[in-house]
Amino acid sequence: MIAKTFGASVVGVEANIITIEVNVIKGRHIVIVGLADSAVKESEQRVESAVKQLGFRIPRQKVVVNLAPADVRKEGSAYDLPIALGLLVASDQITAPNFDKYIVLGELALDGKLRPIRGVLSIAIEARKRGFKGFVLPKENAKEAAIVNNLDIIPVETLEEAVGFFEDEFNIEPLVIDTREIFSQQKNEYEADFSDVQGQENIKRALEIAAAGGHNVIMIGPPGAGKTMLAKRLPSILPPLSLHEALETTKIHSVSGHLGENAALVATRPYRSPHHTISDVALVGGGGNPQPGEISLAHNGVLFLDELPEYKRTVLEVLRQPLEDRKVTISRAKISVEFPCNFMLIASMNPCPCGYYNHPEKECVCGTGIVHRYLNKISGPLLDRIDLHVEVTPISFDEMTADRKAESSEEIRNRVIKARKIQEERFKVIDSVHSNAMMPSQMVKKICKIDETSKILLKNAMERLGLSARAYDRILKVARTIADLQDSSNIQTTHIAEAIQFRSLDRSDWVS
Structure with missing residues (x-):
């Protein structure tokens, strides 16, 4: 008898349905075919141990397990559960009449317990799309899958429970979650708040502009000036994730195994801070079976x-x-995958190897040539793609000990949300653009129109700083965001002037 069930493989952040066929024929061993990797082939040992723990037997015949389509590579241990159930059905030890109406996935421990798997949200979305009745999976992954409606999510903890469900011996109620209720309960509560930061008003202003328009920022300043401290507080002033954004983010974290057990949604904006020893593959993603990198996380x-x-x-x-x-x-x-990576880049750097170039009090011990070489480690094309260049200077003792209460993240975030709503209205008919920073060049010309005075100011800045066409667009985008923060329908000369100020590294006199 041939038993057939369905599992799934995840390629990139999308799922492919895999048909798992099990047949018992003459012979004495288990054969797994269908372009399976070593982790899948090792399931033979896990399945045999788990099945015997339940009191079932392994047929004294040849068991052929086919994972179709055969030209799609299958990786990981998630096929343990469907292979075990298929073996029991094919050897007539259970009947499981609704076996082929469900996606079934889970890694088996040797005692028959189930361990969590990756990519559950993507698989659940594909299962609903393909018309399956439900999804049988480890209990730790159930909340994540239950985000998808119109799909019965059956959480099981052991192989015994899975057998009991298909044999109608156990009544396992599908898990139901009100996603919108969970999402509405999320609050922008962060450990770090801008109210903790004394002084640095110009940096706070730059980060507010960046958050309002989704712009990239680089901060240049000496050690201890507060660059890292300020960067850690940036997520606290960003707008809350929309439900669509939360689902996108959750898929990526699920595929990469960063979601955590019993988690449902990534409800707050991710903040990733990789060490400088990171490789290019770890940053952008890759590997034999391509996985998301830090930019996608x-x-x-x-x-x-x-x-x-x-x-x-x-x-x-x-x-x-x-x-x-x-x-x-x-x-x-043999494969090409695409990962989304719509992120804000926040970078920080010292102005020179010793860290004290342009310091108001301490003397730099680096020669001019050394400073030039240090800054040249950052290529011009990369700097062109960073909208705001901000100089961070140390605050004085008086500023540090002042009793004046600093503005909280919530107050700044309210202004940011207001500016983002203006942009949402502006770009509502364009699916690929949601903030000023995402505008393509042809759209900048239409939306970021400026008067003659502003054109002269910008022309002088372009000629004096030697700015590229890309930097020109960046200045206009930042000026448009500054105007949105002031609820101005037109870009004023003051907005252009402030945007030009945030191009510190373009100044020819920055390193004299």
Whole structure:
């Protein structure tokens, strides 16, 4: 008898349905075919142990397990449960009449207990799309799958429970979750708040503009000036995730195994801060079976790169295309996958190796040539893609000990949300653009129109600073965001002037 059930494999962040066929014929061993990797083939030992724990037997015949389609590579241990159930059905030890109406996945322990798997949300979405009745999976993954409606989510803890469900011996109620209720309960509660920061008003202003328009920022200043502290507080002023953004982000974290057990949604914006020793593959994603990198894990959130010049040149250069396209394509000989990576890049760096160039009190011990070489570690094309260049200077003792209460993150966030709503209304008919930073060049010309006085100011700045066409667009986008924060329908000369101020590294006199 041939038993057939369905599982799934995840490629990129999308799922493919896999048909699992089990047949018992003459012979003495188990054979798994269908382009399975070693982890799938090792399921033979886990399945045999788990099945015997339940008092069932392994047929003294040849068991052929086919994972179709045969040209799609199958990886991981999630096929243990469907293979075990298929073996029991094919050897007439259970009947399981509704076996082929469900997606079944789960890793088996040797005692028959189930362990969690990856990519559950993507699989559940594909299962509903393909018309399956439900999804039988480990209990730890159930909340994540229950986000998808019109699909029976059956959480099981052991192989015995799975057998009992299909044999109608156990009445396992499908898990139901009100996603909108869970999502509405999420609050923007962060450990770090801008009210803790004394002084640094110009940096706070720059980060507010960045948050309002989704712009990239680089902060340049000496050690201890507060660059990292300020970057950690940026997520606290970003708008809350929309439900669509939360689902997108959850899919990526689920596929990469970063979601955690019994989690349902990623409800707050991600904040990723990889060490400077990271490889280019770890940053953008890749591997034999391509997995998301840090830029995709930061999707709809913040990627913070501390001490930017310490990163390898190759690592920084691979950021150029994702920053522009907001997606990254990983190509291999037999597969090509696309990961979304719409993130805000926040970078920080010292102005020189010793850290004290342009310091108001301490003297820099680096020569001019050394400072130039240090800054040249960051390529011009990468700097062009960063909208705001901000100089961070140390605060004085009087500012540090002042009793004046600083503005809270909530107050700043309210202004940011108001500016974002203006942008949502502006771009409501364009699916691919949601903030000013995402505007393509042709749209900048239509939306960021300026008067003659502003044109003269911008022309002088372009000629004096030697700015590129991309930097020109960036200045206009930032000016448009500043206007939105002031609820101004037109870009004023003051908005252009402030935007030009945030191009510190373009100034020819920055390193004299």
